[in-house]
Each structure stands twice: as structure tokens, then as C-alpha cells.
Amino acid sequence: MKPPGQKIRLAPVHYQDALAAHNNRKLRLQSLLMLDCGLRVSEVVRLQIKHFDFYKKEVLVESLKKRKQGEFRVVPLTDRAFAALAEYWEKLKHKRNPDNYLFPAGHGGKQPHMNRKQVWKRVKKHTDKVVSPHDLRHTFATRVVSEGNDIRVAQRLLGHASQNTTEIYLHVPQEQLRRAIRSLERRNWSQRAFERLFPKKQIHVLPMDKGLTKFHIGRREELAKLTLNGQRKVNTLLLGPQGIGKSHLLDNYTEGNIIRVGDFGSVKKVLAGMLLEIADRKPDRLHLVKEAHPHTEIIERKAIKFLIEDLIALTTRGEYTIIVDDVTRITPSGISALEKLKNHFHLICAARQVEVRKGTFLTNFERIELKPLPRAEAIELTLRLSRPFLDRIEDVEAYKNHIWENTSGNPLFVQEMVERYAVEPSVSLEVVKEVRHTAAHREINFLPFLIGLLACMSVLRYWGKISGTDSGPFYFLAAIGVIFLFFGRQMISATKRKYV
Numbered sequence: 001m002k003p004p005g006q007k008i009r010l011a012p013v014h015y016q017d018a019l020a021a022h023n024n025r026k027l028r029l030q031s032l033l034m035l036d037c038g039l040r041v042s043e044v045v046r047l048q049i050k051h052f053d054f055y056k057k058e059v060l061v062e063s064l065k066k067r068k069q070g071e072f073r074v075v076p077l078t079d080r081a082f083a084a085l086a087e088y089w090e091k092l093k094h095k096r097n098p099d100n101y102l103f104p105a106g107h108g109g110k111q112p113h114m115n116r117k118q119v120w121k122r123v124k125k126h127t128d129k130v131v132s133p134h135d136l137r138h139t140f141a142t143r144v145v146s147e148g149n150d151i152r153v154a155q156r157l158l159g160h161a162s163q164n165t166t167e168i169y170l171h172v173p174q175e176q177l178r179r180a181i182r183s184l185e186r187r188n189w190s191q192r193a194f195e196r197l198f199p200k201k202q203i204h205v206l207p208m209d210k211g212l213t214k215f216h217i218g219r220r221e222e223l224a225k226l227t228l229n230g231q232r233k234v235n236t237l238l239l240g241p242q243g244i245g246k247s248h249l250l251d252n253y254t255e256g257n258i259i260r261v262g263d264f265g266s267v268k269k270v271l272a273g274m275l276l277e278i279a280d281r282k283p284d285r286l287h288l289v290k291e292a293h294p295h296t297e298i299i300e301r302k303a304i305k306f307l308i309e310d311l312i313a314l315t316t317r318g319e320y321t322i323i324v325d326d327v328t329r330i331t332p333s334g335i336s337a338l339e340k341l342k343n344h345f346h347l348i349c350a351a352r353q354v355e356v357r358k359g360t361f362l363t364n365f366e367r368i369e370l371k372p373l374p375r376a377e378a379i380e381l382t383l384r385l386s387r388p389f390l391d392r393i394e395d396v397e398a399y400k401n402h403i404w405e406n407t408s409g410n411p412l413f414v415q416e417m418v419e420r421y422a423v424e425p426s427v428s429l430e431v432v433k434e435v436r437h438t439a440a441h442r443e444i445n446f447l448p449f450l451i452g453l454l455a456c457m458s459v460l461r462y463w464g465k466i467s468g469t470d471s472g473p474f475y476f477l478a479a480i481g482v483i484f485l486f487f488g489r490q491m492i493s494a495t496k497r498k499y500v
Helices: 013-020 025-035 041-045 079-091 116-125 133-146 151-158 163-171 174-184 189-197 220-232 246-251 267-281 283-292 304-314 332-341 356-362 375-385 387-392 396-407 411-422 429-434 447-468 472-495
Strands: 058-062 072-076 205-207 215-217 236-239 257-261 320-324 346-351 366-369
Touching: 013 025, 013 133, 025 041, 025 079, 025 116, 025 133, 041 116, 041 133, 072 151, 079 205, 079 215, 116 133, 133 151, 151 163, 215 375, 220 236, 220 246, 220 346, 220 366, 236 246, 246 346, 257 267, 267 283, 267 304, 267 332, 304 332, 332 346, 332 356, 375 387, 375 396, 375 411, 387 411, 396 411, 396 429
Parallel strands: 236 346, 236 366, 257 320, 320 346
Antiparallel strands: 058 072, 205 215
């Protein structure tokens, strides 16, 4: 870092924009890690897969100073830095090993990761030798302090050992501060007014390790709520129809100590399996179970009540997270078991729907309802899945619209339709129209239309008598009674709340 009194160089705005939108995914991500997160170039090249928390949108940065080795700081990622990471993640090889480097060295490299000089040269090359990696970090620091943030916040983000080093950026000339602020918002007043009236929603793409796709589109608020509930140990119910993405989220959930079960169909087997798994993880606590029940039968023959008591004796409150994949058809014994477990364990359950009469175990649950993807996100999902054969599609617009109309934003249905088109040697307009996804079409309930039609017929039938004689209103009431006689049961049952 430059000593006090030396001029701080800021990256010109047009070069900042050029690096932030560069076609090379690696260069764009490296630049944004310095420009938007304040990392040193040596810290950027040493980042490993395990340093990123995709749910929290954070990166763990290890200090490279000799006196502070082994210390870490947590830096949140901006939206555009996170989007650049998601784009780069798609092309990254060997990303399943958490110890692998985000920017590995090429063939013949002496180090396992990319050399800092290589990044330096790439930044210089694409900015006409005007901007260096240090300038990007300086720009970040100047923007942070010029926004009025506490100097200790800036110190923590930058990884400075001394606050005096951070205070350098408090003495940047006022004009440079003004330029830094203007660089954050370079649009004119009409553009800003248009964006305020018609905000453009940014498509949220989250890299994933498991599932049909290695990324997740949308669900920004839902993911944030699920992560927050996990940190606070708040019981959560994920609701949504088939293919909406419940399993995809649960497959990639990693917060805390997790025990995963499919359902509570055979309650005794599920509880026994959980008990055995916890006993394997915590063998030093088995004496607690023996002290509580010294004369009980072997684990497979224990009653459900004792199995639950053993589970509670082996664990502390909130220590384990139990994920139940499906509680849609949960049995009465399963309901009873979850009622006893919910106040000791952190529970995350998923279901297509839960009947009200079965919802007694959900009294302290927060509900997260997953809805179909909006059109823009469904189209983005379609395009990402279709990249391997995009050149074989005759009319891409018709292709996108047809998939949207057939799936209504259901991620699984989009995946299945794209896989169906992928086997075609050529996706012509005729092929696009032929393929349909019948599961996405819901049956239309004609009962309301039929009731309305009969009501209108009755009104027209007796209107003349109502206006001419006194018996007309009675005929009209009789017609309403006949309609209710035929359809009253369906009308009343339709108003009752059946699902949680």
C-alpha cells in the first residue's frame, strides 16, 4: 500500500466499465474482485474453491502478511462480482475439490495457482497500460471511505493491520472523490427516471454443486430466507408443486450438521437410522443413552417414544438440522414424532402441499413457497441449458416462447423439454411446434363457468315475469335454489381451506 502523502491513483471510469464488462470471464472476475471487493492481486490468485460461500455471497480472504498468517477476513460480493463468479464457474474444471484454486496455473507453471504478474500484465494490456491491479484496489478503497462508512469498516474490508494505512484514503483530493461518486452513477437524469419507473430486474444465478443443473436461477429472496433461517435455527417448510426446485435447494443446503431423510413413512426405521448416524458421529455421548435407559431393548425393537428420547439425550438443542424431503403424505405417527422433535432439532421439511389436519407439527415453522420462475428467468434457464445445441435451433425466439408457454416457468419441465430437443439433429420450426409438455398443462375447472351460465339463463328466463307479475321474484328465488341444490356441495367445499 502507498505510504501517506503519496498520491492515490484511481482507475478511470471508462476503464472500470471496460474491465467489469469484459468478454473474458476470468479477467472480468479478477478485475471485479479487486474493484468491487478490494482484494490484493496476490489474494485474488490464491483464492480456493473452499473460500466461497455461495449462499451468503461472501469470500473468505486469507491474510498474506507474515505477521498475520492464518488470519482471515470475510468480504461480501457485489451483485456484479457474484454474477461474474457464476459465469466463470460454468467453465471452471475440477471445481468439486474444495482445495483447488479458483485460478489454477497453466501448463508448466511453477505454482499451483496463477502468477500475480500474469494478472498484472492482463489488466495493463486491456487498459492501454493506464490501470494496474493496485489502482483497482485503490478505487474500491476510495469509494468505500467517500461514502461516509466508518473507517473501521474500510479497514476490515481492505485487510489493513493499521488504521493509519486506511486513513490515506480520507485525504484524497475532493475532486477525485467527486469523480469516484459520479462513476457509480454515470447515467443522465432521463435514464435514471426511466429505470426508476421501469426497474430492470437482475437475474440471480447461483452456482450449485449438485442437481440436474450446476446452477440455480432466481429464488433470491427465498434463498436468503432459507439461509437466514438456517443460521438462526428456525424451522422451515418449503412448499411448491412438482419440479419447482425444492430438492435442488435441499441437495445443496450445507448449513450446520445435517441429517437427511426421505420421508417419515416408516417412523421407527427413520428414527433408528438417525440415532445410529448420530451415535457414529458422537460415540463419546453414548453413555448418556445408557444412563437414561439401561435396560431397554436393542435399537430396532425400541418404541418410538424411547428412540426420540435417545436422540434428544445424544444431542444438544439446535445442534443438528434434520432435512425431510417430503411430508406431503406424512402418517399420524410421523406427525407425532415431528411434534416432539421440532423443539429440539432444527427441521427443514419440503412438501407439495400439507393438509390442514396434518399441519399440527408446523406450529413453529416458517413457510417458504416456491413459485414458477418469471418469464425472464425461465428464458435465461432455457438458453443456458440449450447452449450445447443452440446453433442447431432454426428460430431461437420461437423456441424460447414455445418452451415458456408449455412449462409456465417450472424448472423441471424446462429441463425435460430442452433434453427432448437436444436429441433432434435439427430443431426446425416444425419440430419446435410438435414437442409439447403435457404435464405442464393444468385441467380447467369448468364448474364456475357452468354455474354462471345457469344463473344467467335463470335471470333471463324470469326477467319478464319479474317485471310483469308478482310471482316473478319467487320463480327467480326458486331457480337460485335449484342451482344451489345441484352445486351447493362443491361451492361450500371449494371455500374451505384444505392445505397449509
